[in-house]
Amino acid sequence: MTSAREEFARQEAELDELYREIILDHYRSPRNQGSLPAPSVRREGLNPLCGDEIQIDLSIQDDVIQDVCFQGRGCSISQSSASMMTEAIKGLSLDKAEALFATFKEMMQGSDQVDPASLGDLEALTGVRKFPVRVKCATLAWHTLDEAIREYLKTRA
Ligand code: ZN
Numbered sequence: 001m002t003s004a005r006e007e008f009a010r011q012e013a014e015l016d017e018l019y020r021e022i023i024l025d026h027y028r029s030p031r032n033q034g035s036l037p038a039p040s041v042r043r044e045g046l047n048p049l050c051g052d053e054i055q056i057d058l059s060i061q062d063d064v065i066q067d068v069c070f071q072g073r074g075c076s077i078s079q080s081s082a083s084m085m086t087e088a089i090k091g092l093s094l095d096k097a098e099a100l101f102a103t104f105k106e107m108m109q110g111s112d113q114v115d116p117a118s119l120g121d122l123e124a125l126t127g128v129r130k131f132p133v134r135v136k137c138a139t140l141a142w143h144t145l146d147e148a149i150r151e152y153l154k155t156r157a
Contacts, residue, residue, distance in 0.1 A: 008050065012075075014130070019124040019127035020124075022121050023076055023080040030070075031084075034071060040058055040152055041148045041152040041155070045141070047137060049133060050074060050075055052074025052140050054079075054144050056070050057070070060152060064091065065097055067090065068086045070082045070086055078141070080124075081122075081142075085122075085141045094149050097145065097149065100119075101145065103119065105139060108125065108128070108135050
């Protein structure tokens with residue numbers, strides 16, 4: 001897998017400098033890293049293409065995400081995306097978090113209908129669109145979040 005790793009490192013070096021700085025900042029100083037003592041729901045996600053792993057803990061009250069933590073390992077894009085996501089969704093209702101996931105997904109699929117400025121640091125991940133295989137790295141945390149919310153709603157019902 002050395003060649004794939006070298007290829008990924010090359011791709012990361014090709015990102016726009018500003019984007020790369022934001023991504024590396026989140027990678028080196030992850031926000032909301034760790035686990036919650038008593039999460040409402042915990043979910044793990046895996047991106048086999050790159051070997052990225054993510055665990056998301058959510059604390060939910062009255063359908064609002066009161067707290068969120070993540071831990072994992074993998075490439076800088078997967079881990080920084082998770083860090084950015086925790087910042088973006090904390091305090092949001094489950095509906096709003098799902099809507100943000102939809103917006104983010106559209107943006108990563110190349111939609112021009114999304115105003116990237118509305119996504120804060122997440123905009124930095126638009127640089128990854130040049131490398132379609134890495135989009136899965138950027139969306140791993142979000143798919144894991146989506147599964148966590150669905151699981152929460154199902155078990156609660
Ligand atoms: Zn990755």
